[in-house]
Amino acid sequence: MTEIRIENLSFQRDGVEILDNINLTIKDGEYITLVGPTGAGKTSLIGLITGLYKPSSGKIFFDGIDVTNKPPEDRVCGVMFESYALFPHLNVLDNVSYARHMKESDHQETYHISREVIDLVRLTDRDAALPHECSGGMQQRVALARAIVALEKSGILILDEPFKALDAGLRMNLRREVKRIATSPLLNMTTIHVTNNMKEAMMGERIIVLHQGKIRQIGTPDEIMYDPTDLFVANFFSTEINHFSGKVISVEPSETSSPDEAPLLKVVISTEENYILYAITKKIFKEGDEVTFIVRSQYFKARHKRRETKTNNIYGKIKRAKFMGAWLRIELEAKFKPKNWTTETPHTKHTLPKKTIKIEVPTTRTAIHNFMVGEGITVYYPGEFVIVFPRIPKEELNQILRVK
Numbered sequence: 057m058t059e060i061r062i063e064n065l066s067f068q069r070d071g072v073e074i075l076d077n078i079n080l081t082i083k084d085g086e087y088i089t090l091v092g093p094t095g096a097g098k099t100s101l102i103g104l105i106t107g108l109y110k111p112s113s114g115k116i117f118f119d120g121i122d123v124t125n126k127p128p129e130d131r132v133c134g135v136m137f138e139s140y141a142l143f144p145h146l147n148v149l150d151n152v153s154y155a156r157h158m159k160e161s162d163h164q165e166t167y168h169i170s171r172e173v174i175d176l177v178r179l180t181d182r183d184a185a186l187p188h189e190c191s192g193g194m195q196q197r198v199a200l201a202r203a204i205v206a207l208e209k210s211g212i213l214i215l216d217e218p219f220k221a222l223d224a225g226l227r228m229n230l231r232r233e234v235k236r237i238a239t240s241p242l243l244n245m246t247t248i249h250v251t252n253n254m255k256e257a258m259m260g261e262r263i264i265v266l267h268q269g270k271i272r273q274i275g276t277p278d279e280i281m282y283d284p285t286d287l288f289v290a291n292f293f294s295t296e297i298n299h300f301s302g303k304v305i306s307v308e309p310s311e312t313s314s315p316d317e318a319p320l321l322k323v324v325i326s327t328e329e330n331y332i333l334y335a336i337t338k339k340i341f342k343e344g345d346e347v348t349f350i351v352r353s354q355y356f357k358a359r360h361k362r363r364e365t366k367t368n369n370i371y372g373k374i375k376r377a378k379f380m381g382a383w384l385r386i387e388l389e390a391k392f393k394p395k396n397w398t399t400e401t402p403h404t405k406h407t408l409p410k411k412t413i414k415i416e417v418p419t420t421r422t423a424i425h426n427f428m429v430g431e432g433i434t435v436y437y438p439g440e441f442v443i444v445f446p447r448i449p450k451e452e453l454n455q456i457l458r459v460k
Contacts, residue, residue, distance in 0.1 A: 058118050058132055058212050058246045059084045060105065065114030067100050067269075074100045076269045078114070087239055087247045089260030093292070096266040098250050102214055105248070106133045118212075132211030134203035138220050140195050142187040148174065148198050149183035155206035166205075173201045177237055193230055200234060204243060213238055215249040219256060235259055254293050265289050282443075283338075287350065287456045290443050296353040296414045297457070301447055302327035304345045310336045310439075323444060324367070325349065329392035329411055332367050335442035346447035355441040356415035358386070358433050360426070369436045370413060377427050381419065386427055388413040388435060 065078040075097045082088050090098050103109040105116060107128035116124045123131055134155075142151050153170035160166050174183055177197040187195055196218060203213055218234065219227040238247045249259060257263050258277045265272045265280065265288075273285045284290040291297055302325040310320035323341050324334040327349075335349055362371050372390030390411050415435055417427065427433065 059120075060212065060246065060248075061117040061120075062105075063115045063117070065101075065104065065116065066112045067097075067104060067109060068112045069100075074269055075104070075111075078271060080264065080271065080274070082246060082248065085239075085244065085246055086261055087235060087249065087259070088262050088264060089249045089251060089257045090264045090266060091251055091254075091257040091292075092266035093252060096252075097269045098252075098266055099216075101266065102135075102216065102248065102250060105131075105212070106135060106214065107131050132207060133214060134205075134207040134211060135214045135216060136199045136203040136218050138217040140199040142195060142198060142202075144187055147184050147186055148179060148190070151187070151198055152183075152201045152205050155202065170201070170205050173204050176204075176240065176242070177201045178233075196230060197233070200237065204237070204245070207243075207245065211245060213245045213247045215247065217251055218249070219251075219253075231256065231259055257293075265292065267292075284443060287348075287445060287448055287453070290350050291456055294352045295416065298351045298353065298356075298413055299448075299453055299457075300325070300327045300329070300331065300333055300349045300351070301450075302331075302333070302347065302349075304341050304343050304347060305332075307341055307343060322439065323347070329390075329409075331370060331392070333442075334367055334439045335444050336439040337442070337444045339444055341444070348445050348448045348453070350443040350445065351437050351441065353385075353414045354383075354416045355437050356413070356435045357437065358415060358417055358427065358435050360431075360433055362432065362434055368439065369434050371432065371434045372411075372413060373432050374427055374429050375412065377429055379419065380416075384417045384419050384427060386415050386417060388415065388433065 060082040062078055062080040065075060067075040078101065092098055100109065104111055107126055111124065115122055143154065146154065149167065149170055152174060153166050156166045157163060171183065174180065177200055179194060179197055182190065182194065190198065207213065219230060238245060251257055262274060262276055263280050264274050267288055273280060273289050280289060281293055304323055305326050306324045308322050310322045318338045320336050320338060322334055322336055324332065325347060326332055333349060341347060370390050372388040374386055375389040376387040378385045390413055392409060392411060413435055
């Protein structure tokens with residue numbers, strides 16, 4: 057196994073800063089996912105770790121040894137590429153053993169090790185097959201076996217978006233299979249799994265979120281989902297989000313607090329739309345603070361009874377309803393009276409401002425017919441599923457919500 061330590065790492069290309077002051081430690085034997093949108097700097101960071109690129113500044117250490125200026129062949133890295141890059145004229149065994157043949161003179165020992173790894177990836181009896189005779193899933197496992205054999209017995213395994221080209225059903229099965237292999241105690245590997253897929257990122261023991269060349273957060277899947285450091289991370293790990301900004305009108309201890317954890321607070325706000333909403337959070341706020349609530353679309357519940365006077369309840373009419381298979385995506389148009397509204401304000405019930413609320417409802421046969429366009433419903437959410445930030449300006453909200 058290999059520990060990776062990166063200190064103050066920056067990388068520029070053609071005068072453009074790609075990575076800015078990256079500091080990171082990946083533990084021995086850890087399976088970590090590196091995630092971010094296209095252009096975040098993921099490929100450049102992997103290129104620096106493997107030695108394909110030279111940093112503008114900073115250091116890279118493997119097990120405490122400075123490898124910053126070492127060439128790729130002197131680093132214990134095996135890479136599984138998105139395209140697999142198999143040699144079409146070589147069979148499975150020769151593809152898997154190729155890199156080791158280039159380094160070792162004992163070819164029989166190389167074949168022996170390669171067959172052991174082929175067994176590990178469950179391709180026994182397929183070692184004589186050519187790539188075009190293998191399914192997409194088999195080709196993926198051949199590429200994985202080749203990367204493992206190139207490492208000898210330990211080192212760093214890098215999976216560069218390994219499931220991107222696969223269909224959804226195969227992708228789900230191979231996620232489990234790849235993690236089983238990569239974390240096998242027989243291999244003693246440290247694994248970096250690169251992806252821009254939210255669900256795939258959850259495979260990691262920890263997740264590194266990269267955006268615009270900077271690390272935005274490092275944490276467990278649970279921390280990333282329920283305690284994101286900023287709006288970018290919250291948005292990236294959501295299908296869609298709803299946001300409400302307002303002023304805190306009360307703060308009190310939550311009844312859901314556990315004696316074994318940090319105390320939870322119930323934070324109640326009055327929003328710009330005149331809604332009274334609350335959140336259960338560990339973050340400290342006081343009366344008068346300006347905050348923004350973030351609620352993911354899947355955490356809203358829907359009921360047909362009108363209960364908009366209740367906290368965390370919003371009434372509106374269905375503007376769109378789209379059947380998405382396992383769930384129904386609903387856009388709700390909620391009219392509201394602004395805080396400065398009076399009877400003299402030139403608004404009527406037909407011209408009041410509107411806010412669109414996006415929710416996802418689990419699909420049943422009755423649900424498809426129960427939520428029809430034009431119908432009025434009330435949506436509500438549990439306070440425990442709200443993410444609270446100090447108030448985020450509208451311009452910043454709109455800019456970040458466009459990034460995925």
